[in-house]
Amino acid sequence: MITPFQALACPLDGAPLIPAGAAWRCASGHSFDIAAQGHTHLLPVQQKRSRDPGDSKEMVSARRRFLETGVYAPIAAAVSRAVLDAGTADRPLACLDAGCGEGYYLRSLAGAAEAAGQDLAVLGLDISKWAVLAAAKQERRMGWVVGSNANLPVLPATLDRLLCLFGFPVYPEFARVLRPGGLLIQVDAGPDHLRELREVIYPVLKPERPLNHTPPPGFALDGQDSVRYTTDLQGAALIADLLLMTPHLFRATAEGRARAAALTALRVTVDVRLTRYRRG
Ligand SMILES: C[S@@+](CC[C@H](N)C(=O)[O-])C[C@H]1O[C@@H](n2cnc3c(N)ncnc32)[C@H](O)[C@@H]1O
Numbered sequence: 001m002i003t004p005f006q007a008l009a010c011p012l013d014g015a016p017l018i019p020a021g022a023a024w025r026c027a028s029g030h031s032f033d034i035a036a037q038g039h040t041h042l043l044p045v046q047q048k049r050s051r052d053p054g055d056s057k058e059m060v061s062a063r064r065r066f067l068e069t070g071v072y073a074p075i076a077a078a079v080s081r082a083v084l085d086a087g088t089a090d091r092p093l094a095c096l097d098a099g100c101g102e103g104y105y106l107r108s109l110a111g112a113a114e115a116a117g118q119d120l121a122v123l124g125l126d127i128s129k130w131a132v133l134a135a136a137k138q139e140r141r142m143g144w145v146v147g148s149n150a151n152l153p154v155l156p157a158t159l160d161r162l163l164c165l166f167g168f169p170v171y172p173e174f175a176r177v178l179r180p181g182g183l184l185i186q187v188d189a190g191p192d193h194l195r196e197l198r199e200v201i202y203p204v205l206k207p208e209r210p211l212n213h214t215p216p217p218g219f220a221l222d223g224q225d226s227v228r229y230t231t232d233l234q235g236a237a238l239i240a241d242l243l244l245m246t247p248h249l250f251r252a253t254a255e256g257r258a259r260a261a262a263l264t265a266l267r268v269t270v271d272v273r274l275t276r277y278r279r280g
Pocket residue numbers: 053054055063098099100101102104125126127128131147148149150164165166167168245
């Protein structure tokens with residue numbers, strides 16, 4: 001069974017949040033309304049760096065359309081394996097996706113967990129209200145919150161798995177919320193990821209920064225896999241969506257963007273690293 005993760009913490013003082021009708025409330029009386037779509041805003045205004053932080057509505061829609069085509073399904077399958085192969089439990093595994101976007105990887109994980117007979121208690125968190133709204137609309141069985149990785153609204157040592165997929169890791173926070181023995185599963189772009197697209201939009205490719213896999217404080221390296229394949233992107237709309245959901249659109253020159261907009265098909269390499277860190 002897939003259920004919402006319940007061990008939420010007040011983003012203002014860290015106290016446990018208790019469900020109270022259509023809101024979450026802490027003992028000091030801070031109250032956070034649950035929206036009609038089922039998600040909760042747990043990002044206080046003083047913790048926001050901008051008025052509308054994170055991915056825009058357009059980026060979220062582009063990512064949803066792109067992921068729905070299944071082009072990244074092998075990445076989702078690798079993430080689900082990493083979550084479930086590390087050991088099943090006779091209680092629900094508590095899972096957080098920190099920077100969940102519109103929830104594609106959690107929906108895929110739910111399917112894999114059901115097939116494996118593993119119960120999950122799930123929370124998807126993103127700083128973008130557009131991403132969380134899109135996620136909540138598509139899947140009612142999970143908990144969804146607008147919040148920040150810099151101040152996770154989660155009680156200490158309550159999670160078995162924490163996903164950070166193409167995201168922005170804040171390791172001290174991840175260490176705080178994972179149980180001892182819990183796993184941090186991180187996915188990052190590898191050196192050849194979308195190389196052919198980058199060759200179209202940039203005059204010269206920047207040398208890749210080597211991926212750093214030194215375990216963060218409080219973690220030990222549990223293992224690493226590479227997910228690598230080529231895929232044919234058909235149609236200008238799909239290529240435009242891919243460009244919109246990556247940072248490349250903002251970094252490209254006008255000429256680079258025009259070259260990408262003229263494409264109607266492109267064979268690209270998908271090259272990502274999945275790293276597992278275990279909380280000590
Ligand atoms: C490249 S997207 C990846 C989304 C999703 N993990 C996926 O792969 O489909 C990065 C996401 O991180 C979110 N984000 C950015 N800063 C964040 C923060 N401080 N805390 C939580 N999420 C953040 C963005 O809104 C965006 O949805």
